[in-house]
Structure formats: structure tokens, C-alpha cells
Amino acid sequence: MPKLTIDGKTLEVAKGTTVLEAAQQLGVHVPRYCYHPKLSVSGNCRMCLVEVEKSPKLLTACSTEAAEGMVVHTATEKVKAARRDVLEYLLLNHPLDCPVCDQAGECGLQDYYMEHSRAKSRFPAEDKVRRQKRRPLGPHLVLDNERCILCTRCVRFCAEVTKTAELEVMERGDRSFIDLKEGRALDNGYSLNIADVCPVGAWTSRDFRFKQRVWFLKKTPTVCLGCATGCLTEVHHNEGAIYRVMPRPNAETNTWLCDAGRMVYKAVQAGDRLAKGVIKNGLIELEPALRETASRIDENHAAAAVLGSPWLSVEDNAALARLAKDALKTENFSFDFNAEQGIKDGILINKDPAPNAAGARRVKAACGGLSFGELAAKVASGAVKVLVTEARAAALLKNELKAGGARLIVFAANRSEIPQGAYATLPYANYFETPGTFVNFQGLERRTVPAVAAPEGVRPLWAMVNRLAVYSGTSLHLDSAEAALKGIL
Ligand code: SF4
Ligand code: SF4
Ligand code: FES
Structure with a gap:
């Protein structure tokens, strides 16, 4: 049970706990993109950099195990500067899509930019690398490669949760992009979770796209009745119409939702609804x-x-x-x-x-x-x-x-x-x-x-x-x- 200090507070954590998880236990939020509690650690986005005393360089909190006597700082000037640099790098080739992007309002890039950067781009918009946009992949999703920050959450979801491994990262450096493996279809029955885990607006739901701005949605916690599993859900609605169903992660039953369960709401607004x-x-x-x-x-x-x-x-x-x-x-x-x-x-x-x-x-x-x-x-x-x-x-x-x-x-x-x-x-x-x-x-x-x-x-x-x-x-x-x-x- 290592004991460590984070931002002046000491705590004891179970062996194997990462610095990011330990900070979370203290209520300290370390920004992250590639980390997801239900996926393997990939440590590629560098957004979670923290300062650890006696370490010559900043360390990624998501992939650094808490150790006895470790002293961590999550909000020093050095850390803040690193976050700004990481954001500038991630935004280099990001398109200026916010006004039309469905993720606007719940986007990791927007949120952390407002919290940690607010720096004006030094990169000319015309030099941005262009990638494929609006690619319908599978029955439920559209992929916009230009918006992707290559965190690989979507790739890991398909490899580790559905174990169907349809996605991969192609090419190298700033030419890298997410693609479907040759001859594969993205129809694994859980594909809409990919839109949820994507921290930016690269994956969007075909059903939800352009229907509603997220800040207008009201959220009602309820239960999916698509089968006997009874997943906990959150229904997002506005002015008497339902727009989407999202998971309400819980330890007993579900982190994710199946695609069929998310679509059960369609019956409420179907043309054959009975009122007589x-x-x-x-x-x-x-x-x-x-x-x-x-x-x-x-x-x-x-x-x-x-x-x-x-x-x-x-x-x-x-x-x-x-x-x-x-x-x-x-x-x-x-x-x-x-x-x-x-x-x-x-x-x-x-x-x-x-x-x-x-x-x-x-x-x-x-x-x-x-x-x-x-x-x-x-x-x-x-x-x-x-x-x-x-x-x-x-x-x-x-x-x-x-x-x-x-x-x-x-x-x-x-x-x-x-x-x-x-x-x-x-x-x-x-x-x-x-x-x-x-x-x-x-x-x-x-x-x-x-x-x-x-x-x-x-x-x-x-x-x-x-x-x-x-x-x-x-x-x-x-x-x-x-x-x-x-x-x-
Ligand atoms: S598409 Fe989204 S989830 Fe997949 S790598 Fe890009 S940013 Fe990450
Ligand atoms: S989301 Fe899918 S698995 Fe969960 S209760 Fe609904 S139908 Fe069943
Ligand atoms: S969250 Fe740690 S490197 Fe991405």
C-alpha cells in the first residue's frame, strides 16, 4: 500500500494504482484524452503530464504507478506550460469545425483549451493537414479524420471490449489516421460507444448528428428495457422529443450500452404510436x-x-x-x-x-x-x-x-x-x-x-x-x- 503526496495531500493507495487514479481519489482532476478507466493504458496523448519530485522530466500520470514516498504536483507553472504546449500541438491540424461539430459543448478539446490554454494559434490555418471528412462507417457512425487527435480510444474499444478489432491507425506522424481494416465493417453491436469514448467530435452518431445542440438537452436518468440486463441509462431530450440515450456507468451492470438498446427510444416517436x-x-x-x-x-x-x-x-x-x-x-x-x-x-x-x-x-x-x-x-x-x-x-x-x-x-x-x-x-x-x-x-x-x-x-x-x-x-x-x-x- 504505497503512500504518496499529491498537491500537498497525502494518501495511501492500493498497489498498482496510477498517479492519475490516486489524484482522482483525492478529487484532483488531471486532464486526459487517451486514458479511459475501462480501457488499457496507452499513454500517447501527453495531456496528463505532472511533476514528480526527483524525476528529471514531467511524467504521464495515467501510466505512472504510485510509489512509496512519491511527491506529485499537478498544477505547477511547469505543468501548466506543458499542457499548453500539448494543446497547441493537438490543435495544429485540428479543423475549425466547432460551429458545426456535434461534439461542441461536450468536447475535450474545447474544455481543456478554455481551462489550460486560451493561446492564439501560431499555425497558419492554410497549412493544416487535410484528412478525410464525413466517412459513414458502419450502420451507426460517421468518422471525421480531420478532427481526430489519435488518442486510440476507439481502436482499443474495438480490440478490448467487443474484441472485434476492426479499427487501426494507418500511416505515421502527422499523416496518421484511423481507418477500418480492409474488408471489415463496423457493425459489432456496440459501435455507438465509440462515439462516446471519442474525446473529440471525430466519431459522431448518425442518429444524433445535427439534430440538437447538446446544451439544449435535458437529462433524465432511467433504465433500458431492451433486454433482461436492464442497463442504467440517461435519456437526453428537449421540448418533448428524445434525441439520444447514453449509458449511466455503474459497478453492478453496465459501463456501455448496446446499439439496439440505444434505439429503443425510437418507438416513442414512431409514426405508428397509438393514441386511440x-x-x-x-x-x-x-x-x-x-x-x-x-x-x-x-x-x-x-x-x-x-x-x-x-x-x-x-x-x-x-x-x-x-x-x-x-x-x-x-x-x-x-x-x-x-x-x-x-x-x-x-x-x-x-x-x-x-x-x-x-x-x-x-x-x-x-x-x-x-x-x-x-x-x-x-x-x-x-x-x-x-x-x-x-x-x-x-x-x-x-x-x-x-x-x-x-x-x-x-x-x-x-x-x-x-x-x-x-x-x-x-x-x-x-x-x-x-x-x-x-x-x-x-x-x-x-x-x-x-x-x-x-x-x-x-x-x-x-x-x-x-x-x-x-x-x-x-x-x-x-x-x-x-x-x-x-x-x-
Ligand atoms: S477517432 Fe476519436 S477516439 Fe479514435 S483516435 Fe481519434 S480522437 Fe481518439
Ligand atoms: S442497452 Fe442493450 S444490453 Fe443493456 S439493457 Fe438495453 S438492450 Fe439490454
Ligand atoms: S491521458 Fe495520459 S497520456 Fe493520455
Whole structure:
């Protein structure tokens, strides 16, 4: 456990800790470009130079191990001058793109230039080395080689995290540039993390480019519902529209996000978003749709059944359980989902594409009900005449519904989710619009936080269930998400 002193403060750190990490433990920020806590140390940008007593030269803090008795200074005149020189060097060939660059506002070059340099360039703009700009590489990214400072974070990400190693540094000296290896494509399923790790605007997201200045974005911490991993995310939005989803690194689950998870938000703004009910194939206003649905359920009251959904929150599943038990007064309901879970690619993506099988099982533990197999058998035999469920969960009983001929009533957020043959569809607010509790494959409880408003008139699923029960002549008293959760968590 070496003990060292940084800017007059002494601390003890674990063996192997670098000077940069030790400074971080003290709350001292050492500027860096190539260093990333989840990638190997490359020590190429020289931005983290610090003064170490008894060392003849400045040392890179990211690649220097803390040693017993070391005395480090991070803010001397010598260090500040070195930072200015490094910035001048990095900016020599950097284009004057800030006004049109998507990284502006969150760019490492802009930030450190303002903090450490503010020097006027001594280099004539016309002598800058020109490199390729706007190169679409892979389905999600555009590369601007002129903006690159050759920190190699992107190269190391592909070599060390996805282990696909598609990128490399070509040429030497000021002709160096990042390129895709011959015959390779940048489609490793995690490519948008490259835009995140790039400290400048060299890699930009095709989806986000030119859509919004970053300083206008509001940030809402929430959870990805793209699979059972349940990565923590941050939704960036402005004036009711979502522009991007970023990772919220945490020790339990994720540093990165998969590309598919980042795109889940698209469904919120998709053209097929449901704001009305659908009876057979026709759109109708919400209240008549609820009334019609309730009377179809009442008609088959004795043979109605409810299937929860691993795509719904605990609150919404709990409301469906109340509908079955207290309004329909049936034992024909199931919240039993046992898909295989676990990380399937060694990085993040889960074997289970649904986010909340574990949460639905908590509803089962509190409310009982049939096993999935028992309900499936009843549906297949024709004993169930009407089934209420969520659109994606209905697909789990596709064959049984065909065999038994039950009338299908589903909740769906988008028209594309509606299963073929559904009799009635009711819209609901999705989890970018309403709070919900989810339990990931590790058993961790996580809550979504609404970032944008639902389409006018569209309410959370628990509230839609409450209305449906009223039309059937029962009050479930579900006037809040907490009321739905009572006795479950
Ligand atoms: S493209 Fe970005 S991440 Fe890659 S080397 Fe250049 S500056 Fe670094
Ligand atoms: S791994 Fe799953 S939870 Fe994580 S970002 Fe991808 S889809 Fe979302
Ligand atoms: S951060 Fe240390 S050399 Fe780049």
C-alpha cells in the first residue's frame, strides 16, 4: 500500500494504482484524452503530464504507478506550460469545425483549451493537414479524420471490449489516421460507444448528428428495457422529443450500452404510436374502445383469462392481476415467465429479450395464479374464450390462441406490436413517459423515470386497467402506481 503526496495531500493507495487514479481519489482532476478507466493504458496523448519530485522530466500520470514516498504536483507553472504546449500541438491540424461539430459543448478539446490554454494559434490555418471528412462507417457512425487527435480510444474499444478489432491507425506522424481494416465493417453491436469514448467530435452518431445542440438537452436518468440486463441509462431530450440515450456507468451492470438498446427510444416517436383504441382493424376513440372491450369481456365473464407480461412494469402487471382476481374473479391468470437469462455475448446483451420476467414473478409470488403451461393448456383447449394481455406477451401463446380460438384483447404502445387477429387493442403510456419498476436478471430493482409526456389522453397501463374495470362495473381503486404496487414489493 504505497503512500504518496499529491498537491500537498497525502494518501495511501492500493498497489498498482496510477498517479492519475490516486489524484482522482483525492478529487484532483488531471486532464486526459487517451486514458479511459475501462480501457488499457496507452499513454500517447501527453495531456496528463505532472511533476514528480526527483524525476528529471514531467511524467504521464495515467501510466505512472504510485510509489512509496512519491511527491506529485499537478498544477505547477511547469505543468501548466506543458499542457499548453500539448494543446497547441493537438490543435495544429485540428479543423475549425466547432460551429458545426456535434461534439461542441461536450468536447475535450474545447474544455481543456478554455481551462489550460486560451493561446492564439501560431499555425497558419492554410497549412493544416487535410484528412478525410464525413466517412459513414458502419450502420451507426460517421468518422471525421480531420478532427481526430489519435488518442486510440476507439481502436482499443474495438480490440478490448467487443474484441472485434476492426479499427487501426494507418500511416505515421502527422499523416496518421484511423481507418477500418480492409474488408471489415463496423457493425459489432456496440459501435455507438465509440462515439462516446471519442474525446473529440471525430466519431459522431448518425442518429444524433445535427439534430440538437447538446446544451439544449435535458437529462433524465432511467433504465433500458431492451433486454433482461436492464442497463442504467440517461435519456437526453428537449421540448418533448428524445434525441439520444447514453449509458449511466455503474459497478453492478453496465459501463456501455448496446446499439439496439440505444434505439429503443425510437418507438416513442414512431409514426405508428397509438393514441386511440383499435377494434378489429379500425381506430376508435379511447372511451368507446374501453366500453366495447369491457362488454366483450363481460360477455365471456366465466371464461375470461389474463396473462401478465415480462415487458410490463411490476405496477402494470400488478394491475392486471387485480383485474383478474378482483374484477373478473377468475383463477385463470398467469404471471409465470421463465425464459433463460444471462449475458449471451460476454458483454451486455441478455439471452432474455424481455426486461421484467423477474418482476412479473414477484407479482405471481404475491397474487398466485396458474403456471404459464397451465394457462397455455386452457387457452389451447378452448376453455378460455377471451384473453387479456400485453401485445408482445400474446405472441408467447400464438399457437394456443390459434388452436383454442379465444378472443384476444391486448395493450400496445405501437400499432406494429399488435398481433394478427387481435380483437381489441388499448394504448398505454410507455416507460419513457411513465414511471415503472423493473427487476433485472441480477434481481436488482430499477425504476424508469419519465422523460417526455405521453400522447394526449394516453395513460399508464394500470390506469387503463382501472377504467376497464369501471366499465365492467367494478372499482379497483387504482388511483396511483403506488396503489397498484401495494402488497407486491
Ligand atoms: S477517432 Fe476519436 S477516439 Fe479514435 S483516435 Fe481519434 S480522437 Fe481518439
Ligand atoms: S444490453 Fe439490454 S439493457 Fe443493456 S442497452 Fe442493450 S438492450 Fe438495453
Ligand atoms: S491521458 Fe495520459 S497520456 Fe493520455
